[in-house]
Amino acid sequence: xxxxxxxxxxxxxxxxxxxxxxxxxxxxxxxxxxxxxxxxxxxxxxxxxxxxxxxxxxxxxxxxxxxxxxxxxxxxxxxxxxxxxxxxxxxxxxxxxxxxxxxxxxxxxxxxxxxxxxxxxxxxxxxxxxxxxxxxxxxxxxxxxxxxxxxxxxxxxxxxxxxxxxxxxxxxxxxxxxxxxxxxxxxxxxxxxxxxxxxxxxxxxxxxxxxxxxxxxxxxxxxxxxxxxxxxxxxxxxxxxxxxxxxxxxxxxxxxxxxxxxxxxxxxxxxxxxxxxxxxx
Amino acid sequence: xxxxxxxxxxxxxxxxxxxxxxxxxxxxxxxxxxxxxxxxxxxxxxxxxxxxxxxxxxxxxxxxxxxxxxxxxxxxxxxxxxxxxxxxxxxxxxxxxxxxxxxxxxxxxxxxxxxxxxxxxxxxxxxxxxxxxxxxxxxxxxxxxxxxxxxxxxxxxxxxxxxxxxxxxxxxxxxxxxxxxxxxxxxxxxxxxxxxxxxxxxxxxxxxxxxxxxxxxxxxxxxxxxxxxxxxxxxxxxxxxxxxxxxxxxxxxxxxxxxxxxxxxxxxxxxxxx
Numbered sequence: 001x002x003x004x005x006x007x008x009x010x011x012x013x014x015x016x017x018x019x020x021x022x023x024x025x026x027x028x029x030x031x032x033x034x035x036x037x038x039x040x041x042x043x044x045x046x047x048x049x050x051x052x053x054x055x056x057x058x059x060x061x062x063x064x065x066x067x068x069x070x071x072x073x074x075x076x077x078x079x080x081x082x083x084x085x086x087x088x089x090x091x092x093x094x095x096x097x098x099x100x101x102x103x104x105x106x107x108x109x110x111x112x113x114x115x116x117x118x119x120x121x122x123x124x125x126x127x128x129x130x131x132x133x134x135x136x137x138x139x140x141x142x143x144x145x146x147x148x149x150x151x152x153x154x155x156x157x158x159x160x161x162x163x164x165x166x167x168x169x170x171x172x173x174x175x176x177x178x179x180x181x182x183x184x185x186x187x188x189x190x191x192x193x194x195x196x197x198x199x200x201x202x203x204x205x206x207x208x209x210x211x212x213x214x215x216x217x218x219x220x221x222x223x224x225x226x227x228x229x230x231x232x233x234x235x236x237x238x239x240x241x242x243x244x245x246x247x248x249x250x251x252x253x254x255x256x257x258x259x260x261x262x263x264x265x266x267x268x269x270x271x272x273x274x275x276x277x278x279x280x281x
Numbered sequence: 282x283x284x285x286x287x288x289x290x291x292x293x294x295x296x297x298x299x300x301x302x303x304x305x306x307x308x309x310x311x312x313x314x315x316x317x318x319x320x321x322x323x324x325x326x327x328x329x330x331x332x333x334x335x336x337x338x339x340x341x342x343x344x345x346x347x348x349x350x351x352x353x354x355x356x357x358x359x360x361x362x363x364x365x366x367x368x369x370x371x372x373x374x375x376x377x378x379x380x381x382x383x384x385x386x387x388x389x390x391x392x393x394x395x396x397x398x399x400x401x402x403x404x405x406x407x408x409x410x411x412x413x414x415x416x417x418x419x420x421x422x423x424x425x426x427x428x429x430x431x432x433x434x435x436x437x438x439x440x441x442x443x444x445x446x447x448x449x450x451x452x453x454x455x456x457x458x459x460x461x462x463x464x465x466x467x468x469x470x471x472x473x474x475x476x477x478x479x480x481x482x483x484x485x486x487x488x489x490x491x492x493x494x495x496x497x498x499x500x501x502x503x504x505x506x507x508x509x510x511x512x513x514x515x516x517x518x519x520x521x522x523x524x525x526x527x528x529x530x531x532x533x534x535x536x537x538x539x540x541x542x543x544x545x546x547x548x549x550x551x552x553x554x555x
Binding site for chain 1: 496
């Protein structure tokens with residue numbers, strides 16, 4: 001499951017003139033970790049909505065081209081069943097809290113209740129996920145009374161607990177401090193090790209560089225760059241296009257410009273450190 | 282580490298620890314509703330008052346008694362005082378026994394009892410139903426309704442309405458504060474406050490609509506509408522044998538009161554004022 005093919009997909013939201021996505025062709029393979037980056041308004045969230053099947057089921061608009069999820073066109077998928085197959089965490093943590101649960105523990109277990117899991121299975125999974133996301137101290141609290149960062153963790157935990165094959169995660173760390181961000185990325189790394197397919201929209205490019213297998217760069221609704229993470233983020237064209245690139249890559253390009261090139265353009269601090277040591281040696 | 286004592290609570294039926302609160306919502310509703318109807322048949326002030334006293338005694342045993350009394354006392358006083366005063370203003374024809382004279386405004390005994398009789402059925406009914414609604418959390422009501430076949434969606438609407446009101450209020454305060462920060466006068470007399478308030482309505486409504494859209498997606502992400510049998514982490518004890526008996530007694534009492542009211546109560550001297 002969780003192989004998604006996009007074939008020349010163009011999508012326009014209702015009552016808008018210009019398309020939010022233009023001629024997107026890409027295949028998301030099972031078990032891989034994809035990072036989506038790009039400017040605001042570039043179509044990142046729209047692409048997430050498309051992968052999750054919210055387009056065309058929730059957002060009507062005009063969809064051209066084919067979106068094939070696990071061999072079946074998205075138009076033929078039952079949107080309710082898709083929710084059991086593809087987890088979706090989106091930007092705003094405040095609207096992701098159901099508003100009907102009295103404790104965080106119940107909030108995290110809500111998706112599992114909807115899927116009909118037994119009481120013991122729900123309890124076990126919720127306990128595991130709360131430990132994983134370090135929210136054990138929140139379980140007895142009212143989810144509506146949490147801070148933005150806490151709500152974001154709870155919303156994330158709620159989706160993780162459902163154990164879907166694929167996860168579409170749209171800026172999960174927008175309300176988190178650096179420590180919280182690092183924790184969330186460690187969890188995403190754990191999910192990657194469990195061979196989940198992950199599509200992550202994130203502005204924190206250094207973390208994207210560290211964890212993702214492939215990168216898609218969107219601009220004005222089009223894919224301008226895509227491919228293996230190292231290949232894309234070390235590409236000078238990305239720098240020239242004023243895209244955000246990792247600090248390590250900026251350093252690598254600067255070294256090259258100064259006539260002291262490293263053996264390769266690094267994209268993580270660790271790589272940069274190794275390449276500098278090698279150069280010295 | 283998660284508090285295991287807290288987690289273990291979900292392995293058992295949810296309990297509040299008092300006999301009334303731990304009754305199934307269905308039992309509480311049937312008993313309350315059947316009793317609440319009887320002051321309407323009786324239409325005598327002492328019966329309505331008696332129901333209020335008994336209901337208050339039951340409420341004393343509940344852990345939600347504060348909620349009950351804060352609302353029930355207000356309803357009791359407002360309705361009673363309002364009806365008594367209005368009746369004294371408008372009812373003269375059969376009033377013969379003077380009660381008190383307030384600066385030339387003559388009150389009559391017959392009118393007083395007449396108004397108390399009128400108030401008794403509204404107050405008796407209201408206070409009894411207040412007992413049900415203040416001592417039964419909405420989530421328990423919706424849980425029981427779902428058990429009885431009401432849709433998941435309908436119970437969500439009922440449950441989330443209260444939270445939506447709280448959220449809307451918080452958003453209104455935020456909009457109001459941001460207006461204040463931009464130098465718009467939000468304090469002062471009623472006209473000034475109204476001028477500041479009305480422009481908040483549009484962003485408030487648009488914000489609420491946007492929130493609804495995202496909330497729908499959030500629920501969809503939690504497989505809310507998946508066509509499978511849902512499970513419940515928090516469960517209530519099903520209706521027990523003795524609770525069925527309580528409901529049966531309440532129904533029988535209700536039917537009996539119809540006959541008693543029309544055949545006996547209306548003939549008693551204490552109700553003759555009606």
